[in-house]
Amino acid sequence: MNAHHFGVTVADLGRAVEFYRDVLGLDVIDRFTVSGEGFSVAVGIENATGNFVHLDAGDGRIELVEYDPAGRAHTDDVNQPGTKHxxxxxxxxxxxxxxxxxxxxxxxxxxxxxxxxxxxxxxxxxxxxxxxxxx
Structure with missing residues (x-):
């Protein structure tokens, strides 16, 4: 088994891409949109559409995704169970x-x-x- 990607859900995909590309220096390697019943059922969000950007992170990818409909925002500190970075x-x-x-x-x-x-x-x-x- 190998790592494929590390997903980060964002509210503003364009702003997030600028940060990961321009500040962190990661190259954009793919952009795509996914929707439909299979996707909605898989992610557990009715009528979901995901706009994705994959960035090259060496042995894996950073996957930025903006969902429609959008969920509620939350930010946790690293000591909170379930927090990811x-x-x-x-x-x-x-x-x-x-x-x-x-x-x-x-x-x-x-x-x-x-x-x-x-x-x-x-x-x-x-x-x-x-x-x-x-x-």
């Missing part, structure tokens, strides 16, 4: 941090954990957490 490796976390555009929300400056990894959490424009890690 995307983790992306960078070579130099300090360089990445210095290159962040003004206004990108971070939890802190890059920090070194007890394991020796350097990490930085940022929020995408939708409030979703993205962990940047220099292992």
């Amino acid at each position: 995307v983790g992306l490796a960078v070579e130099d976390i300090e360089e990445f941090y210095r290159g962040l555009p003004e206004g990108v929300e971070t939890r802190s400056q890059p920090r070194t954990t007890e394991s020796g990894a350097r990490i930085l959490f940022v929020r995408d424009p939708e409030g979703n957490l993205v962990e940047m890690i220099e292992a």
Whole structure:
């Protein structure tokens, strides 16, 4: 079994794509829309349509999806059961941090954990957490 994608539901697909492409540097590899009865039943949302963008994340993809009808927004902290985040490796976390555009929300400056990894959490424009890690 191999990882295929890591899904992130967003309210504004265009804004999310700009962040993941322009700020995080991921390439868009696919755009598509899915609807119909099979999709609606599979996702458990009546009359659902999903607008998708896949971005290249090395060994997997980041899948951004905007649903119609839209659900209610929520953002959780990492210590809440069921909370998810995307983790992306960078070579130099300090360089990445210095290159962040003004206004990108971070939890802190890059920090070194007890394991020796350097990490930085940022929020995408939708409030979703993205962990940047220099292992």
